[in-house]
Each structure stands twice: as C-alpha cells, then as structure tokens.
Amino acid sequence: MNSGYFKHIIRFIVLVLFQILILNNIKLNGYLNPYFYVLFILLLPFETPRWLLLLSAFLLGFSVDMFENTMGINIAACVLMAYLRPYVIRFVASKQDYEPGLEPCIRDLGFTWFISYSLILVFIHHFAMFYIEVFRFSEFLTTFYRVLGSTVFTMVLIIMSQYLFYRPRK
Amino acid sequence: MRNLFSFLLKNYFFFLFLFLEIIATVLIVNNNYFQRSVVINATNEFTGSVKSIFSNVTEYFFLKQTNKILSEENSILHALTEKSYIITDRSTYLIDDTVYKQQYTYVGAGIISNSIHKRNNYLMLNKGVADGVNKDMAVISPKGIVGIIRDVSKNFSSVISVLHKDAKISAKIKKNNYIGTMIWKGIDYRTAYLMDIPTHVKLTMGDTIITSGFSHIFPEGIMIGVINNYTILQGENFYTIKLKFSEDYNSLSYVYIVNNLMKNEQIKLETESQDE
Known part of the structure; x- marks a missing residue:
C-alpha cells in the first residue's frame, strides 16, 4: 500500500509541473488552454476515502493556483469535481460491480467507460473554472465556446496519456 | 446536541x-477586488524564483529577436542624443536647465512569466521594491503599453496586463486629441476597443491611438495601437472602435517600468480640490 501512495504523490508533482511549466505556455488560438492536471483526480483509486479525495483535490488546485496567480479558482473547480466523482462513478455504470483492486483507467474498465467517466468530470471542472474566472454572465456564449474547446483539448491529452503509459496487467 | x-x-x-x-x-x-492577497504576496517570492529558473532557459530561444529589438531601440536613442544634433542657433545655449524638470524615470525589467489566453492576464517582472518599483506604476514596452504594477515583493513584481477585464486606459486619437477609454473584451489578444469617441469626429482606418497622460500612471503619447475598424450602433452617440495593438503581447520579453516623480503632488492637489 505504501508504494501505492508513493505513486500518486509522484503523479501529483509531475502533473502540476507539467501544467504550469509547459501546458500554460501553449496558447492555441490565443484562448484555448488544456487543464491536463485534473487527470490526478480521475486516476485516484476507487477505495480512496472521501475526505482524502476532497483534501487532495484542494491541495492540487492550490498548487496550480499559486503558480497561475489565480488564487481560489482552480481550488473551487477541483473540489467540486472531486465531490461529484463518486456520484459520476455510480451513474456511469450502475449495474456493473466494481471489483476491488481495479483502477479507473482504460486498461481495467474499457474505453467507453473511461471516456464517459472522464468527459463528464472534465467538463464539470472546466465549466466551473472558466465561469468563476469570468465572473459574469454577459459573456456567456464566448465563455461556453472556451469551455467546450478546452474540454476537447484536455480529453485528447488524457486519452493520449492513457495509451502512452499503457502497461498490460501482470 | x-x-x-x-x-x-x-x-x-x-x-x-x-x-x-x-x-x-x-x-x-x-x-x-485586487486587495493585496496575503497568500499571493507570501508565495510571490517562491513562485517567482521557480519561474525565473524556467525563464532563464526559455529566454535563450528568443535572444536573436530580443537583440534585434534592443538594437533598433538603441539606434533611435542614439538619434536623440546631443551628439546627433548640429547647433544652428547659439541661443539654444541660453535655455536654463531648470526649465526642464524631469517627471518620469524608467527602470528596465525582464519578464519572468506572461499569459494572454485568459480573461484576466498577469505578468511577472524580475524587478521589485529593491529596484525602486512600487504599486501603480506603468509598464511599457518599446512598441506600446503593457500594464500596471499590482503587487511588489522584494525582487519581483506582478503586473495587471492591459489584457484584463478591469484594465481601462485613458487614450486619445493622436491627430485630433479626442479622449476615449481603451478596454479589452477578451478572446483576441491582438485587438481592443476604444469607447466614448463621439460620432461627429472624423475617423480613418489606421489612425494612431496613444495614451492621454490624464491618469498619473502612463506618460502622454505612449503608443497603444491603430484603428482597425469602426462602427456606429443604431441609436448610439459614440463609435465602437476596434483597434489593433501595436505590441505583440505573445512575444514580450523586456519592458520598462515608468515612475512618475510628480504623481503624489498631482494626486494631493486633486483630492484637495475635490474636498472643497
């Protein structure tokens, strides 16, 4: 179990660094920006206690906010996403039982399951974050395009990463 | 219970x-509300030093372009020095130096981090209180305006970019001195809008927009951009003017921080006359 914690801590650090040093400098079209770091919340194991889920999401948002100078925005979006995660998991496959030891990734639960699971959560995160950042409804539609565009961008990166680091089960 | x-x-x-x-x-x-957030100030020093390591590396990729811009600017400055002028009239010697009192001083600074893709964008510069930088100073580049200092720590300062929803900059049309307000509506980092120009003013495409100097912050006559397009909405008394920034905010690497030496005097006088 200890090595399991270690893996997630490393993943946390790598994703935050990747986000702030590389992805935040990608300016596709001038306003689309992928927020790939949410992959950390997606990949936490099913057995994670709920309080740990929320606290690690808080810490994740806090570290990204610190470097982006947008104190609070990523925190709010990440905590919301982590709060809704158990409900989304139940919603996506209500009949199927999740066997212990399985991880939420393409390898263990298949492509369709992973896509619907991560698409819903990534959309929730992006939606919350972009609207909190703009903080007014007068630019509703343009913000919505940014949400959709960035969601697609993030999803492409998440799926790519799933196949890039694919290791068959021993 | x-x-x-x-x-x-x-x-x-x-x-x-x-x-x-x-x-x-x-x-x-x-x-x-831009109150100095305690957390951001405390973390500015830390994040600044991490980012400066990163920008130390990335700066090398832009060295060639930066050198070109610097040398262009040098040539302009050389043209302004005393040596470049031939004295045609001895009476110029009679002008007392005290007639020209210096109002603005400039501090050169490098950019550590920059963003253009958000609705509210910020920059971080490698100069801070130790270099005489203070809150509410203007930041300009050789080609245009950049922003206003928001927070300063010992060695770093963070800047509200003009690409920000709260950036309202007093601007004027160079050829006829009509005053308006420049705002940025998001999405495209190359275009902004100029408001409050009445419809009886004659405009043409390509008219230059400069700062008005009415705000204590920006000196007069700093380039903002040129008019790209203008329309009159039905029933409105003002133009909606689209302007193209003269500076490309995506490729900034060096800027100047402007210190208005007479700012306190101006503000003091203003509040005194408002109180009456």
Whole structure:
C-alpha cells in the first residue's frame, strides 16, 4: 500500500509541473488552454476515502493556483469535481460491480467507460473554472465556446496519456 | 446536541466539501477586488524564483529577436542624443536647465512569466521594491503599453496586463486629441476597443491611438495601437472602435517600468480640490 501512495504523490508533482511549466505556455488560438492536471483526480483509486479525495483535490488546485496567480479558482473547480466523482462513478455504470483492486483507467474498465467517466468530470471542472474566472454572465456564449474547446483539448491529452503509459496487467 | 453531531458525522462528505468551497470562495473574492492577497504576496517570492529558473532557459530561444529589438531601440536613442544634433542657433545655449524638470524615470525589467489566453492576464517582472518599483506604476514596452504594477515583493513584481477585464486606459486619437477609454473584451489578444469617441469626429482606418497622460500612471503619447475598424450602433452617440495593438503581447520579453516623480503632488492637489 505504501508504494501505492508513493505513486500518486509522484503523479501529483509531475502533473502540476507539467501544467504550469509547459501546458500554460501553449496558447492555441490565443484562448484555448488544456487543464491536463485534473487527470490526478480521475486516476485516484476507487477505495480512496472521501475526505482524502476532497483534501487532495484542494491541495492540487492550490498548487496550480499559486503558480497561475489565480488564487481560489482552480481550488473551487477541483473540489467540486472531486465531490461529484463518486456520484459520476455510480451513474456511469450502475449495474456493473466494481471489483476491488481495479483502477479507473482504460486498461481495467474499457474505453467507453473511461471516456464517459472522464468527459463528464472534465467538463464539470472546466465549466466551473472558466465561469468563476469570468465572473459574469454577459459573456456567456464566448465563455461556453472556451469551455467546450478546452474540454476537447484536455480529453485528447488524457486519452493520449492513457495509451502512452499503457502497461498490460501482470 | 448528540443528534446534531451524528448528523454532521453522517454527512461529513458534504460538509467538508462545503467548507473547502467556502475557503476557495473567500480566496477568489479577495483576489477579485485586487486587495493585496496575503497568500499571493507570501508565495510571490517562491513562485517567482521557480519561474525565473524556467525563464532563464526559455529566454535563450528568443535572444536573436530580443537583440534585434534592443538594437533598433538603441539606434533611435542614439538619434536623440546631443551628439546627433548640429547647433544652428547659439541661443539654444541660453535655455536654463531648470526649465526642464524631469517627471518620469524608467527602470528596465525582464519578464519572468506572461499569459494572454485568459480573461484576466498577469505578468511577472524580475524587478521589485529593491529596484525602486512600487504599486501603480506603468509598464511599457518599446512598441506600446503593457500594464500596471499590482503587487511588489522584494525582487519581483506582478503586473495587471492591459489584457484584463478591469484594465481601462485613458487614450486619445493622436491627430485630433479626442479622449476615449481603451478596454479589452477578451478572446483576441491582438485587438481592443476604444469607447466614448463621439460620432461627429472624423475617423480613418489606421489612425494612431496613444495614451492621454490624464491618469498619473502612463506618460502622454505612449503608443497603444491603430484603428482597425469602426462602427456606429443604431441609436448610439459614440463609435465602437476596434483597434489593433501595436505590441505583440505573445512575444514580450523586456519592458520598462515608468515612475512618475510628480504623481503624489498631482494626486494631493486633486483630492484637495475635490474636498472643497
């Protein structure tokens, strides 16, 4: 179990660094920006206690906010996403039982399951974050395009990463 | 009491969620009203030093272009020095130096981090209180305006870019001195809007927009951009003018921080006359 914690801590650090040093400098079209770091919340194991889920999401948002100078925005979006995660998991496959030891990734639960699971959560995160950042409804539609565009961008990166680091089960 | 306690315990997931979101909201609100957020100030030094390591590396990729811009600017400055002028009239010697009192001083600074893709963008510069930088100073580049200093720590300062929803800059049309306000509506980092120009003013495409100097912050005559397009909405008394920034904010690497030496005097006089 200890090595399991270690893996997630490393993943946390790598994703935050990747986000702030590389992805935040990608300016596709001038306003689309992928927020790939949410992959950390997606990949936490099913057995994670709920309080740990929320606290690690808080810490994740806090570290990204610190470097982006947008104190609070990523925190709010990440905590919301982590709060809704158990409900989304139940919603996506209500009949199927999740066997212990399985991880939420393409390898263990298949492509369709992973896509619907991560698409819903990534959309929730992006939606919350972009609207909190703009903080007014007068630019509703343009913000919505940014949400959709960035969601697609993030999803492409998440799926790519799933196949890039694919290791068959021993 | 016990019932309340067991209720809280049963729904701890929801209440923890609520608690964390409240913390986030407090942080967002503090940040949105630009009160100096304690957290950001404390972390500026730390994040600044991490980012400066990164920008030390990336700066090398832009060295060639930066050198070109610097040498262009040098050539302009050389043209302005005393040596470049031939004295045609001896009477110029009679002008007393005290007639020209210096109002603005400039500090050169490098950019550590920059963003253009958000609705509210910020820059971080490698100069701070130790270099004489203070809050509310203007930041300009050789080709145009950049922003206003928001927070300063010992060695770093963060700047509200003109690409920000609260950036309102007093501007004027160079050829006829009509005053308007420049705002940025998001999405495209190359275009901004100039408001409050009445419809009887004659405009042409390509008219130059410069700062008006009415704001204590920006000196007069700093380039903002050129008119790209203008329309009159039905029933409006003012133009909607689209302008193209003269500076490309995506490729900034060096800027100047402007210090208005007479700012306090101006503000003092202004508040005195408002009080009456």
